[in-house]
Amino acid sequence: MGIAERKHRQKQALRERILDAARRIVVREGFAALSMRKIADAIEYSPATLYLHFASRDDIARALCEEGYAQLLATFVPLVRIADPAERLRALGRAYVAFGVEHPETYRLIFMEDPSYTGAALGGAAAATGKDGGSADDSSANAGTSGSTASRDNADDDPGDAALHIMIDALDELRAAGRLSASVASMESAVWAEALWASLHGIVALNLTCPVFPSAPLETLVGVTLDAWLGAPQAVAAGASNSAAVRGKKAVARRHAEPSESADPVPERATKRKAAGP
Known part of the structure; x- marks a missing residue:
């Protein structure tokens, strides 16, 4: 040496x-x-x-933000393997909130302290993610066809947008499969993804700063938010439909099996009148 x-x-x-x-x-x-x-x-x-x-404390803070954001992106890498785009988005949402809760000071520093820190984190993710010779994109490339190629290509160009690209690609898959409501399907994918991100950030930010938030378990709140954006999971929705159909069939069967309330008294009154006659 x-x-x-x-x-x-x-x-x-x-x-x-x-x-x-x-x-x-x-x-x-x-x-x-x-x-x-x-x-x-x-x-x-x-x-x-x-x-x-x-050069300054701010310079150190920006370096910490780059590392923290790379750590957040690393939690997303295995989720690209999830084949179903709706479940992929749910997993990404839960992972995002979990990161903020488990690393509150890092999250605050990246997203809630200084816009220049956030800019450094988003722009510097490439070096931080790939400093050991590998990157989130390399891992995603080995994840199989269920991971989006577009996500990986876009992440190479601008790794600061990697998380958004993964969300956008999943949304495009849902649109192509006809699994979006008309209002959501007509929305630009990037706008939809940013709006979902804003919702998740709001949950984390309130959880970190508001002592009385949330009143419900955090996991429940995250689930309700994701359901509002994505609709109920298919298995749950199908189960609910099947249950409703079964309940409907049982109700019909009961109506046919039980005697009619309006018909019962008539023959009884006729019988009584006959008995009272001469």
Whole structure:
């Protein structure tokens, strides 16, 4: 190993130490507690050393957002294997909310702190996702034909939009199969996907910031939201239809089997009159 390579590795190792320390502070104390001096104390370096790697605290925050967003995208990768597009969208929605709940400070930093942080996360996902030689797109490419090719191609062009592309492609599959209501089918796919994303983000944001939200279990709320957008799952809808048909048949059978209420008294009254006669 040459001197230049050794110095480069040492520089990268120190950069990772800085980010690791910053990440621990954010997770433990929140972003407001993050400062260059606190990070320097955590890694036992002078604050001046940090500025050799990052221009400011905001620069560190943007790097953390890139990593956090790549982590979110990684949770979506196995879901591309789901063949049914509606179930794929449901799984994506649940995974998105679960990430926000399980990593609240990371989620806040990416989506709720500073627009420039969000922009860095969406724009920097390519490097963060593929830094180990693989990427979410590579994994998706091996997922089989159930995963959308368009998602992978678009993610290569703009990895910050990878999640939206997966949603859009699933929606297009539902439209092609005639499984969308007329109102939804007439809507532009990108608009629909962004609206669903906004709904899911609202659930996470309220869960993180509002002490009285939700009053129902979070999983129930997510399910109701997804049902509102996608309709009841096919198996549930079919089961409900079958149950209704069975109930209808039983009701008809009862009406035929039971004597008519209006017919019963007539012969009884006739019998009584006959008995009272001479």
